[in-house]
Amino acid sequence: MRVFVAGQNDAGRRVDAFFTRLMPSAPKSLIYKYIRTGKIKINGKKPKPEMRLSEGDEIKYFGDDTLLETKTTAPPAASPVTVLYEDEEIALLYKPPGVATQPDKTHTSDTLVDRFLWHLYRTGVFVPGGENTFMPALCNRLDFNTRGIVIGAKTLPALRAMNEKIRLRLVRKLYLCRVEGVPEPREGRISAALIKNEKENISHIGEGGKAAVTAYRTLSSDGKHSLVEAELLSGRSHQIRVHMASIGCPLLGDPKYGSGGSGQALCAWKVEFAFLPDGGVLDGLCGKCFTLPEDLL
Numbered sequence: 001m002r003v004f005v006a007g008q009n010d011a012g013r014r015v016d017a018f019f020t021r022l023m024p025s026a027p028k029s030l031i032y033k034y035i036r037t038g039k040i041k042i043n044g045k046k047p048k049p050e051m052r053l054s055e056g057d058e059i060k061y062f063g064d065d066t067l068l069e070t071k072t073t074a075p076p077a078a079s080p081v082t083v084l085y086e087d088e089e090i091a092l093l094y095k096p097p098g099v100a101t102q103p104d105k106t107h108t109s110d111t112l113v114d115r116f117l118w119h120l121y122r123t124g125v126f127v128p129g130g131e132n133t134f135m136p137a138l139c140n141r142l143d144f145n146t147r148g149i150v151i152g153a154k155t156l157p158a159l160r161a162m163n164e165k166i167r168l169r170l171v172r173k174l175y176l177c178r179v180e181g182v183p184e185p186r187e188g189r190i191s192a193a194l195i196k197n198e199k200e201n202i203s204h205i206g207e208g209g210k211a212a213v214t215a216y217r218t219l220s221s222d223g224k225h226s227l228v229e230a231e232l233l234s235g236r237s238h239q240i241r242v243h244m245a246s247i248g249c250p251l252l253g254d255p256k257y258g259s260g261g262s263g264q265a266l267c268a269w270k271v272e273f274a275f276l277p278d279g280g281v282l283d284g285l286c287g288k289c290f291t292l293p294e295d296l297l
Helices: 015-022 028-036 112-122 156-167 239-246
Strands: 002-005 040-042 058-061 082-086 090-095 147-153 171-180 187-191 194-197 202-205 213-221 225-232 266-273 289-291
Touching: 015 028, 015 040, 028 040, 090 112, 147 156, 147 171, 156 171, 171 239, 187 239, 202 239, 213 239, 225 239
Parallel strands: 147 266
Antiparallel strands: 002 058, 040 058, 082 090, 090 147, 171 225, 171 266, 187 213, 194 202, 213 225, 266 289
């Protein structure tokens, strides 16, 4: 038998979701069987799969111990990360170009999330084995060659709250990009649905795609190239790159949607938390705006 105590970062999680995280190699059918047959008990009682945990709940497990995944070792060492802001719940991180946000088939180590976990481990915030199922996570992501601000959540309540604010478009994300030509009009909105080809990792405008809207304004231009500020009013893959190319102003250096190069001239330079206090864990960020320092632009 194993006994777990639900912590702050387990509160609100469904029982079946808790054990799916705790037993990633176990078939879901087995987890439901354990719940149904009483091999999983909450505070001495057999729960429903949809029951949500509360902090302090005693969780008893009578199943196969070899299916439990416990992380008690330090995360893999990673490069230092530039932290632009940090409180008990949230950190704003700088992602350099040429660094993956999350691990993928091509980039398996020293990603931004690796650097974030290593930072939290070194500062004593993240203790492997100190959590049952939660891992600090990133709330948004940037393309491999795009640099700028990424939001990291240090707790589950912060992760849930920030993801909800982003879903409600209460977190403004603004980008600077250098483009070919001069946008016409110089300020406006591009509304064009995007279709993603997952196999080739490329997006294109087309009927039946997901709705996508980008607002933009031209900050300066020499007639040949322009500096444009763009705001994502929806969050689709490669959205700014595709939309700017669609009006004849592809990003400089863009190997997929422009004339080619080593990487698109795109920077996530500003984040504004445009929401009011609601008594939640993000109240300290209400109304605040963060921009990249000049040396990182």
